[in-house]
Amino acid sequence: DVVMTQSPLSLTVTPGQPASISCRSSQSLVHSDRNTYLQWFHQRPGQSPRRLIYQVSKGDSGVPARFSGSGSGTEFMLRISRVEADDIGVYYCMQSTQWPITFGQGTRLEI
């Protein structure tokens, strides 16, 4: 199975400051179709997850531009350019390049 390792597991950020979360995979996430199926989700307390980023760097519908994704191969990053209070919760990366689909452990963001 592809192991997804996030870091840090928690971070505290001042509103208006940037934040970054790393996600490393134990194997390359480049699919035979040349796409990389790495997604990022945000789960606010008591809510279901919401997708922020798909295919490494593509923002989902309605996601603020201050969220961005980058990376390739086995190293990926989610960046929040200016953190807002509404950004609290847990962030997960997920790969669907290889079966089984696997998630990172989650990174808790606090303000």
Next chain:
Amino acid sequence: QVQLVESGGGVVQPGRSLRLSCAASGFTFSSYGMHWVRQAPGKGLEWVATISSDGYTFSYGESVKGRSSISRDNYKEILFLDMSSLTAADTGIYYCAKFAGVPGAWGRGTLVVVSS
């Protein structure tokens, strides 16, 4: 807009079976593979099962393999998950999710509690 609404959760005794449903709307359901993901209390996300858009191909997570069945009704636009031989380890919120295309979507989840 895209909506996924799960149902079928509840309190079930160990060893019993359960059928979860997910009603989809706001997108062409028959065009997308669909997924079940669960979350144990206070824990992270765990992929459970996936079914292809036509319903003929499926995959299961190791923890449910052999005692679960994912299916879909593309006419009624409903996704199902049948689980048997339930144990306390199956307790959690079960979400159906759409990962392909834009937008991605998750339902609000349905809570399953396995307890005597």
